[in-house]
Amino acid sequence: MARYEPKITEPRQQARWAEADAFSVSNEDTGRPKYYVLEMFPYPSGNIHMGHARNYVMGDVIARWKRAQGFDVLHPMGWDAFGMPAENAAMERGVHPGDWTYANIETMRGQLKLLGLSLDWSREIATCDPEYYGQQQGWFLELYKRGLVYRKEGTVNWDPVDNTVLANEQVIDGRGWRSGALVEKRKLTQWFLRITDYADDLIDGLKDLEGRWPDKVRLMQENWIGRSKGLQMKWAFAGTAPAGFEDGVEIYTTRPDTFYGASFLGLAPDHAISKQLADADPRVAEFVAECRKGGASQAEIEQAEKIGWDTGLKAIHPFTGEEVPVWIANFILSEYGTGAIFACPAHDQRDLDFARKYNLPVKAVVRPAEADDSFTVDTEAYTGPGVLFNSDFMNGMEIEEAKAAAIAKIEAAGTGKGATIYRLRDWGVSRQRYWGCPIPVIHCEDCGVVPVPSDQLPVELPHDVTFDVPGNPLDRHATWKHVNCPTCAKPARRETDTLDTFVDSSWYFARFTDPKAATPINPAAAAKWLPVDQYIGGVEHAVLHLLYARFITRALSDVGLMDVKEPFAGLFTQGMVVHETYYEGHEDSGKPRWVEPSDVQIEHVDGKRVARRLSNGAEITIGDIEKMSKSKKNVVAPADIIATHGVDAGRLFVLSDSPPERDVQWSAGGVEGASRFVQRAWAEFDAFDASAPANADVDASLIRETHKTIKAVSEGVEHFRFNSAIAKLYAFLGVLKDHAKAGGEAKKTALSVLARLVAPFTPHLAEEGWTRLGLDGMVLDAEWPQFDAALAADDQVIMPVQIGGKRRGEVQMPRGADNADVEAAALANATVKAYLEANNLTVRKVIVVPDRIVNLVAN
């Protein structure tokens, strides 16, 4: 028997698919239902790694499976091609970012094609292509016209390593999401997109995604948007008010029920009043400066002590008329709410810590239902449910009731009103970088901000730029920014900021529906294909890309460019590919020398795993299992696996070992197991003998097993349980082996089912098997097999007999047997009888779960 040679068969089948142009899909109506499956497109960093491979293979399984079910499947691929690494390469190696990017795309496209993915390459796009970003500039100006884009001076997050501004979503633990540098605050005039206009809709829309998006991602978005309902109101000052605050100071609270526990007013150090006082008094200025010192990292915030400054100002309590002091406090954020609060120490831990430190009053106004009015608070604020007391008109009310009453009273007085505020900030999209989409506006001294006329789009990046000094190459380019104003023709200045690359990826899925359209989006094509039915990618984009894309989809629909609300009807977040690490030296000493897996051999000594370097035999340390990364050298390249085991084995392994949402641990043994599967499956196809006679007994059993397998694999694929589906396929191979004597139609059907069921996972093997069976055409065009429910279940079932919940015997019964018959059989069972007698038990009750189990309750 010939060994299966992936090196020969895989290129052969890929050539057949290419010859047939099998994966190009038309926008014409075919009468078939549509299905759009998309994986998050890659940044062209240089190589396709195992993480990419797992992601795209998952998408390919879905795409091939849906195709077999008769759908028109759109499965495109492109490149998220703008971004900092290209500029870093330019700085380090003197190559042009564009040249570097396009060379990487070339390499990676070749690597992707090796994977045998059912991709429609005719729709390929790269976001750095002027054809793409020019259309992006087009819709950007549409949003500008509608007021969804604006420019303002504000405090922004400045990444001192990448020399650019970052959006809030891109700052993690106070550090740049890409560079890891500590982010600084700077005042700059920047472009913003009004994502906050959509805050409510973005939260409310999450409900419709229930069941199709992971709960975790929906929750993260909800928390990120951070909607809270409360009261915004002014507190008047007693005596002289700060200039401009004669009406009082505006505060925000979610706990208006605790008004009577108010102890002081707190202002953020950046609040306008704080600044005014700081300008007048150097001691205040010094205090404010002190507040700014604390960093933004976790540890620093946890340790940061609450500090305050008594301004000497007094504010008037809106209900009691009493005067309360006004403090500047470091724990109050200027960016949230109004940057000012009223503090109720008894029911807020931060306020309490502060009040205890500065000896401010602590008055409890909410008590647990079971406590009485003597309830007080010591060092722990009471934030639980309860009843109001010490609160005049609110006494006896529950918290929610009291909130409503307090808001109503303030609204009646006209000093404030109920308000909903959000944690979400508008999206700052200006980047002071070269390799991005130019913001298509011109600054004219006379006319102000002037959009570039549409007939002058795209605004293309200049090619001749230098990276020898820090800063924005566009800004220092000799000629590019000097243009004449489109309105008055006077000399003017082109905007030199480029757009955040997350803008590029916020609409690419729509562009894929007609990537050559003369407008950003072809409405008919978008209507045909959108939303994306199944989107697959990493969970790290839960509040970045996935939130931005939902926003842009809504915005583009609102300006009439398409008509879609949610871009991704279904989302799946897949786990990473991880690998053991190996090193010489001590990790603790800071200088581990990482060793590549290809240079490592694992031995078993006294039952323990010991690693040795192949090259010199030295014993080395086995480190943690971590995400594959170049820095730790625990990388296995897809191309190497393909060369040694073939694509199909690699595809099978990344899906077989762990549930798709969990990390999968790459192992040499694991992929060898997958490779064995491919060989064994081929052996079954290859052993097929069309002339072998039918064999009634064996065939009947094989038919049953075949239908069971169809059922299990179909359900596994449907519910993203690829590992379970593959386990069933392994088991089916065992069945085929056990039924070696089967013949005739039953055998042929079983094998043709095997070919179709493995096709999403190991498509090349499937085609080879299909051809070997003498079947026409390609598996690719074959229908997904259907199972017969009656045949997918055994006609005889083994039912365990439990006594008191412990298994004591079993009876074999026909499927669907009457409970009475089952009970009789169980009681008549010799083993069961013997046990009952030996333990002197009498059966009191019998529970029969049809086709499952019998439980005898006895004593």
Next chain:
RNA sequence: GCGAGCGUGGCGAAAUUGGUAGACGCAACAGACUUAAAAUCUGUCGACUUCGGUCUUGCGGGUUCGAUUCCCGCCGCUCGCACCA
């Protein structure tokens, strides 16, 4: 601190309306084939056992005829947010 998820053999894991715990794979061990090794094939593979059984899904309780699954309380790990009023 707040929120969410997870915890099952030596390892990755199955067991989705409460019904035979450990499917399938890896590793390991034994055997066959081989001059030998690899590959391949066959078998064993949760723990203890007086071979009758007993115990076993992080720990402790509870509900139930029956719990990996539901409830309560701990312990541990992972992820997200983090002074958000």
